[in-house]
Amino acid sequence: MKKNNHVFIRILKYIRSLWGTLAVVVIFSLLGSYFNVILPGYTKGIVEETQKGIGGSFDVQAAGRCIFLAAGTLCLSLMCTLIQSQIAPILSQRTGQKMRREVNEKANRIPLNYFDTTPEGETLSTMTNDIDILASAFSGTLPTLITSGATLIGCLIMMFMADITLAVITVVTTIAGLMISAKVLAKGRPYFKKNQDLIAGINAHVNEDIKGHLIIKSFNAEKEVIESFEKINSDLFEQMWKSQLVSSLTIPLGLLTNNLSYIAVCIAGAVLVMTGHTGMGTVVAFIQYAQIFASPISQSIQSAGTIQPALAAGERIFRMLDQPEMEDCGTTEVDVDTVRGEVDFDHVKFGYDPEHIIVHDFSCHVRPGQKVAIVGPTGAGKSTLINLLTRFYEVNGGDIRIDGTSIYDMSRKDLHDMISMVLQETWTFGGSIRDNIIYSKQGVTDERLQEVIDSCGLRDMISMSSDGLDTVLDEEAGISAGQKQLITIARAMIDDAPILILDEATSSVDTRTERLISDAVDKLMEGRTGFVIAHRLSTIRNADMILVLKDGDIIENGTHEELMAKGGFYSDLYMSQFDNA
Structure with a gap:
């Protein structure tokens, strides 16, 4: 319960920033509640004037005035409710918009290990499905909560002013019905939280199936994948069935609360009228009061079926927002245009788990403009x-310096401006080929773009594309994995950073394209520092320095010729590739 309250309070903090819209919703909610609770008073007047008419002294003007006031009050109540219902969704959707923005920005500040340890589908579910559930829930429940609170207070005041006995009966019977409802609904609270976890799990499973469908088919693993999906799907069905069962009870429980008060007032009122303790008009007014008093409680009970999954979604959202962020304490200003590219690893230690160090004592000096291969x-x-x-990860010990400045003394922005990367996993977004190559680089001339296209061997692919450089990279574009890799390499060339990282950059291309890329990269690396990671050792024979790693330590280093002459681990690794071939 405390955790739910904490989530609810944090959601209200988002809403508080939209105080202007919130104020309008509150004002019209209060006005609507006011007109709603004074309506029974005019009904009482109509009944009393009618009773007088039965006795022979009917006041047409008084009765007409009560009818006019009742009709006007009803119209005003409906108008306020309509205005409130139109503005409240704006409030909730603005809150959802703000939350999406914060979650998206947070995703760019969370350390990489969060994404390494959290299923992709779960993160996607949090950033989309959970926020939608939260925004949709509060679109309906926020106005209900405000109106219900105002109506309850106003109705209590009016009831106790009209007749204390009937007021006490109404309140007691309503609270009794509410306690029964709350006890039943409390049973379903754990199911709603479990639902959101299972939905995230099934999203992650589907995401993995789509990405790995070729592997699944090639290994004839369809049966195992289907069985795994069915297990999660069955668990989700069971949890959804239980939570929906609880949700389906909200309407009957709301009616129970309403009818208990209604029946109690009718019976007590009849007794009080017969004994002369109250009039028929008061009883009729209290029948309306009982309905008005029970209605917001009934609505709140029904809203519980929406609020509980929303709170569960909110808990997941705030769990992501509460993740520790990447530290950026650097204050040293760096002019990226003057960076020479000298890199020093000084007794670096690192472990994904501090208790299990995998890089023990790594030291290396890289001169500006060197091409360093890591194998x-x-x-x-x-x-x-x-x-x-x-x-992307922080060292557990030691330091890394660029041009003598620790990377921990400079801002991440300056550091990343110094480095261009081409990763093994190609990444292109749903824009044009031109947009994918230029990406975030400003001031790229058409001459430079054409030069890079020729250097990366993209000319033929672009000329064969339907709209040339303006061809949108979607499923219909039909470009290969190798062509995507060429685009990511062209992107790094356009970035023109002083340090270049190629992580298995040629793993997705054929031999001819690999040769073309190697020549282009050699040209690009002139005067720049380059780090190349490759399993195919034939691609890094011309490296200025080769670092041979094993278990996180450098066991050999030198040029290709020097390492082959030693006949050590590198030589064995190099020859084994040709033996396998």
């Missing part, structure tokens, strides 16, 4: 070093 078996720490250089 080693899988799990040796090759990609880890690159992630440390770019500060």
Whole structure:
């Protein structure tokens, strides 16, 4: 319960920033509630004037005045409710918009290990599905809560002013019905939270199935994948069924609360009229009061079926928003245009878990303009070093310097402006080929763009595309994995940073394209520092320095010729590739 209250309070903080819109909703909610609770008073007047008419002294003007006031009050109440219902969705959707913005910005500040340890589908579900549930829920429940609170207070005042006995009976019977409803609904609270976790799980499963469908088919793993999906789907069905069962009880429980008060007032009122303790007009007014008093409680009970999954969604959203962010304490200003590209790894230690260090004591000096190849078996720490250089992960010990300045003394923005990357996993977005190559680089001339296109061997692909450089990269574009890799390499060339990182950059291209890329990269690296990670050792024979890693440590270093002459681990690794071929 405390956790739910905490989530609810945090949601209200988002709404508080929209105080102008909130004020309008509150004002019209209060006005609507006011007109709603004074209506029974005019009904009482109509009944009393009618009773007088039965006795022979009917006052047409008085009765007409009560009818006119009742009709006018009803119209004003409906008008306020209509205005409120039109403005409230704006409030909730603005809140959802703000929350989406914060979650998206947060995703760019969270350390990489969050995404490494959190299923992609779960993150996607949090950033889309959970926020939609939260915004939709509060679109309906926020006005209800405000109106219900105002109506309850106003109705209590009017009832106790009219007749204390009937007021006490109404309140007691309503509270009794409410306690029964609350006890039943409390049983369903855990189901709603479990629902959101299972929805995230099924999204992650579907996401993995779509991405890995070729592997699934090639290994004939369809049966296992289907069985795994059915397990999650069955669990989701069971939880959804239970939560929907609880939700389906909200309307009957609301009617129970309403009818208890209604019946109690009718019975007590009849007794009080027969004994002369009250009039028929008061009883009729109290029948309306009982309905008005019970209605917001009934609506609140019904809203519980919406609020509970929204709170569960909110808990997941705030869990992501509360993740620690990447530190950026650097204050040293760096002129990226004057960076020479000298890199020093000074006794670097690192472990994804501080208790299990995988890079033990890594030291290396790279001169400006050197092409450094990093090789080693899988799990040796090759990609880890690159992630440390770019500060995607923080070192556990030691330091990394560029041109003598610690990367921890400079801002992440300056650091990333110094480095261009081409990763093994190609990434293109749903824009044109031109947009994908230029990306975030400003002031790129058409001459420079054409030069890069020729250097990367993209001319033929672009000329064959329907709209040339303006061809949109979607499913209909039909470009290959190798062509996507060429685009990402062209993007790095356009970026023209003083340090270039190629992480298995030629793994998705054929031999001819690989040769073309290698020549273009050699030209690009002139006067720039380059780090190349490659399993195919034939691609890094012309590297100025080769670092051979094993278990997070440098076991050999030198040029290709020097390492082959030693006949050590690198030589064995190099020859084994040709033996396998």
